Amino acid sequence: MTALATIMAGALMAAPAKAEPAVEVLHYWTSGGESKAAGALRQDFEAAGGKWIDAPVAGGGGDAASTVLRSRVLAGDPPNAVQLKGPNIKDWAAQGKLATLDEVAKAENWDAILPPQIRDVVTYKGHYYAVPVNIHRVNWMWVNPKVMEKAGVAIPKTWDEFNTAADKLKAAGIIPLAHGGQPWQEGALFEDVTLGLGGPDFYRKALVELDAKALTSDTMVKVFDQMRKLRGYVDDGFPGREWNLAAGLLMNGQAAMQIMGDWEKGELTAAGKVPGKDFVCAHVPGQFGYIVNSDSFVMFSSANADRAAGQKLLAKLILGKKFQETFNVLKGSIPARQDMARDSFDECAVKSMDDLKTAIDTNSAVPSMAHEMAVPGAVRGAFLDVVTAHFNSTMTSQEAVKRLAEAVDLAK
Numbered sequence: 001m002t003a004l005a006t007i008m009a010g011a012l013m014a015a016p017a018k019a020e021p022a023v024e025v026l027h028y029w030t031s032g033g034e035s036k037a038a039g040a041l042r043q044d045f046e047a048a049g050g051k052w053i054d055a056p057v058a059g060g061g062g063d064a065a066s067t068v069l070r071s072r073v074l075a076g077d078p079p080n081a082v083q084l085k086g087p088n089i090k091d092w093a094a095q096g097k098l099a100t101l102d103e104v105a106k107a108e109n110w111d112a113i114l115p116p117q118i119r120d121v122v123t124y125k126g127h128y129y130a131v132p133v134n135i136h137r138v139n140w141m142w143v144n145p146k147v148m149e150k151a152g153v154a155i156p157k158t159w160d161e162f163n164t165a166a167d168k169l170k171a172a173g174i175i176p177l178a179h180g181g182q183p184w185q186e187g188a189l190f191e192d193v194t195l196g197l198g199g200p201d202f203y204r205k206a207l208v209e210l211d212a213k214a215l216t217s218d219t220m221v222k223v224f225d226q227m228r229k230l231r232g233y234v235d236d237g238f239p240g241r242e243w244n245l246a247a248g249l250l251m252n253g254q255a256a257m258q259i260m261g262d263w264e265k266g267e268l269t270a271a272g273k274v275p276g277k278d279f280v281c282a283h284v285p286g287q288f289g290y291i292v293n294s295d296s297f298v299m300f301s302s303a304n305a306d307r308a309a310g311q312k313l314l315a316k317l318i319l320g321k322k323f324q325e326t327f328n329v330l331k332g333s334i335p336a337r338q339d340m341a342r343d344s345f346d347e348c349a350v351k352s353m354d355d356l357k358t359a360i361d362t363n364s365a366v367p368s369m370a371h372e373m374a375v376p377g378a379v380r381g382a383f384l385d386v387v388t389a390h391f392n393s394t395m396t397s398q399e400a401v402k403r404l405a406e407a408v409d410l411a412k
Contacts, residue, residue, distance in 0.1 A: 019305040019306050019308070019309035020049075020051065020306050020309070021045075021048075021049060021050040021051065021306065021309040021310035021312075021313045021314075022050060022051035022052075022053065022080075022306045022307055022309075022310045023045070023050065023051075023052065023053065023080040023081045023307060023310035023311060023314055024053040024055055024079045024080050024081070024307075025042075025052060025053065025054060025055060025079065025080070025081045025082075025083075025297075025314075026055045026056075026057065026065060026068065026069060026072075026079035026081070026082045026083065027055070027056055027057070027065070027082075027083040028056065028057050028058065028059060028062045028064065028065040028083060029056065029083070030056050030057075030058045030059075031242070031243075031244040031263075031267060032244065032267055032270045032271065033244075033263065033265075033266030033267040033268075033269065033270040033330065033331065033332060034263065034266065034267075034331065035056075036266075036270055036330045037266060037327050037328075037330040037331040038056075040323065040326045040327050040330055041314075041317070041318070041323060041327060042054070044317050044320075044322070044323050044326075045310075045313065045314055045317060048313055048317060049313075050310050050313050050314070051306075051310070055079055062083065062085075062372070063183075063184065065082075065083065066088075066377075069082055069084075073097065073300075078097065078300035079300065080299060080300060080302055080307045080310060080311055081297050081298070081299055081300075081310075081311060081314055082297065082298050082299075082300065083295060083296070083297055084130065084296060084297070084298045085121070085130075085293070085294060085295060085296050085371070085372055085373060086121060086367070086368075086371070086372040086373040086374065087372070087373075087374075087375065087376050087377075088372055088377065089121065089122060089124070089129055089130045089296060089298055090124045090129075091376070092129075092298060092300075093124040093125075093127075093129040093298075094124065096301075097300055097301060098129045098130075098298050098299060098300060098301060099129075099299045099300065099301045099302070099308070099311060100127045100128060100129060101128040101129065101130070101131060101299065101312075101315050102127055102128050103312065104128075104131075104312055104315045104316050105128040107316075108316060108319060108320075110128065110319065113319070113337040113338060113339050114132065114336060114337060114338070115135075115338055115360065117292060117360070117365060117367075118132050118135065118294055118336055121294060121296070121373070122296055129298055130296040130297060130298045131296060131297050131314075131315040131318045131319055132294050132295070132296045132318075132319070132336035133294070133295040133296060133297065133318055133327065133333075133336060134294060134295055134324075134327065134328050134331060134333035134334065134335065134336055135292060135293075135294050135333060135334050135335070135336055135352075135356065136261045136262055136263060136292070136293040136294060136295070136332075136333045136371075137261060137262050137290055137291065137292070137293070137333075137334075137352050137355070137356070138188055138191065138192065138261040138291035138292070138293050138368045138370070138371060139191075139192045139195055139196070139259075139261075139283065139284040139289065139290070139291045140259070140260065140261060140262050140264065140265075140281055140282070140283070140284065140348075141155075141257055141258070141259050141281075141282045141283065141284050141285070142247075142250060142257065142258045142259075142260060142264050142265070142268070142279055142280070142281060142282075143155055143256065143257050143279060143280040143281075143282055144250050144251075144253060144255070144256055144257070144278075144279060145277075145278075145279070145280050146253065147169075147174055147253050147255070147256045148165075148169075148256055148257075150172075150174075151168055151169050151172045151174055151256065152168070153165040153168050153169060153256075155280065155282050156285050157283075157285060158285050158286060159193070159196060159197065159226055159285045159286055161285065162285045163229055165256075166229075166233045169233075169256050170233065174254070174255065174256050175233075175234070175235045175249060175254055175255035175256070176233035176234075176255070176256055176257060177230060177233040177234050177255065177256075177257055177258065177259065178234075178246040178247065178249040178250045178254075178255035178257070178258040179230075179234040179235075179238050179241070179246055179258070179259075180238060180240070180241035180242055180243045180245065180246040181234075181238040181239040181240055181241060181388075181391075181392070182240065182241070182242070182243075183384040183385070183387070183388040184370055184371075184384065185243055185246075185260075186227075186384070186387050186388045186391045187369065187370035187380070187383055187384045187387055187388070188259075188260070188261065188368070188370040188371065189227070189230065189259055190223065190227060190370070190383070190387045191203070191207060191291060191368060191369050191370050192259055192284045192291065193223050193226050193227060193230075193286075194206060194207060194220075194223050195284070195286065195287065195289045195291060195366065196284050196285050196286020196287055197219060197222055197223055197226065197286055197287070198219045198220075198223070198287070199287040199289065199364075200287070200289045200363065200364040200365075200366055202214060202217075202219055203289065203291075203366050204366055206220060207366075207369040207374055207375070207383075208366065208367060208369070208374045208375065210375070210379065210408050210412060212405055212409070215401065215404055215405040215408060216401055216402070216405045220401050220404070221397045221398060221401055222397075224390060224397035224400045224401060225397050227387070227390065227391055228390075228397065230391075231391050231392075235249070235254075235255075239392075243260055243264070244267050246258060246260075247260070247264055247267045247268065250268075250279070251268065251271060251273060251278075251279075259284055261293055261371070262281070262332040262333055262334075262348065262349075262352060263331060263332050263333065264332060265279075265281065265332030265346075265348055265349075266330055266331045266332030266333075267332070268332075269330075269332070269346075270330070275346045275347055275348050276346075276347055281347075281348035281351065283355075288358075288359075288362075288364060289359060289364040289365070289366060290355055290356055290358075290359035290364060290365045290366070291366055291367075291368050292356075292365055292366065292367050292368060292373060293368040293371040293373055294336065294373065295333075297314065297315070297318060299311040299314075299315065319336065319337055321337070321339075321340065324336065324337055324340060325340065325341075325344050328345075328349070329344055329345065329346075329349075332348075332349075333349075333352075334349050334352050334353050334356070369383060370383075370384070376411075378411040378412075379408060379411045379412060381411065382404075382407035382408050382410070382411040383404070383407075383408065385407060386400060386403045386404045386407050387400075387404075389403075
């Protein structure tokens with residue numbers, strides 16, 4: 001071997017191996033529509049040369065996934081990419097567990113394409129620690145128009161109209177409200193009623209600022225009164241039911257309405273249902289507002305070069321226009337980035353985009369308490385405990401309000 005060849009061979013052997021992007025992804029997108037959307041992200045990642053290690057945890061709302069995440073972090077084995085949202089992002093960032101995404105954010109101009117409300121959620125002390133996937137609207141009501149027409153009732157715009165329509169549907173042998181009896185579902189129903197009856201300012205006082213006067217007000221008593229009425233409009237099989245199984249009741253005509261975020265649309269369209277024909281999307285009864293829920297991914301710090309490269313690639317793809325369109329069409333949500341064309345989105349998504357803009361302009365966009373966007377986990381838990389205890393018992397509204405204020409005060 002010549003001296004030059006020897007030197008070149010030695011240099012090649014000494015050269016560091018190029019990182020091969022890989023990520024283990026912990027998420028809770030396991031229903032029909034959700035898994036299709038998650039599959040689109042996986043396909044994009046693998047097409048870009050990445051290795052995707054799937055770590056799904058079943059259970060709507062993400063509570064089971066949060067438990068798995070905590071146990072893995074304590075064991076010193078955190079996943080590389082984790083579906084997370086709201087104050088939980090800042091909590092993990094404050095603990096120094098997350099990798100910053102500033103390099104990707106600067107290169108992809110995230111400051112310009114994200115609305116302020118979402119940008120605030122995914123940053124901590126001026127640094128990006130999460131990449132938003134979408135914007136979900138929580139306060140949607142999904143309606144089976146054929147069932148409503150058969151019973152001779154119109155889509156209700158107020159809670160009084162809802163109760164009148166529900167009574168008529170019930171008398172006709174139709175389930176007025178498809179519902180799954182899980183704490184997060186009842187919590188979401190509760191916040192929808194709170195916004196509808198109290199309006200955005202009251203919602204913020206009670207469910208975001210945790211104002212004691214708002215939590216013990218006559219308006220909050222009325223919220224629990226309406227929750228008691230809703231309990232009478234669900235079928236006997238609701239306890240423990242997953243939200244997507246409740247959606248099945250709406251699809252097959254057993255139920256007339258379901259109050260659920262717009263991931264419901266992803267489930268309905270995955271089953272071949274057509275918006276405007278097989279189902280109608282309507283604003284939850286009562287005052288106008290937009291309850292915001294947004295899925296994001298955080299990247300737990302990793303010394304492994306392959307995993308670090310995979311995290312950057314995944315973050316770049318998530319906010320890319322291609323994925324934002326493909327994913328949100330499948331998921332039922334709308335894009336997190338605000339410079340997207342609308343051509344591929346259905347009438348419900350376009351309405352959601354228009355309503356979000358109106359809500360931002362009128363200060364009537366509020367973060368979801370039930371979906372971990374508004375308050376710390378302990379406070380959310382206090383809300384869900386009282387709300388679900390009331391929904392599943394004969395507890396009076398006055399007692400519920402008293403317990404809620406006490407529980408929130410202890411959890412703060």
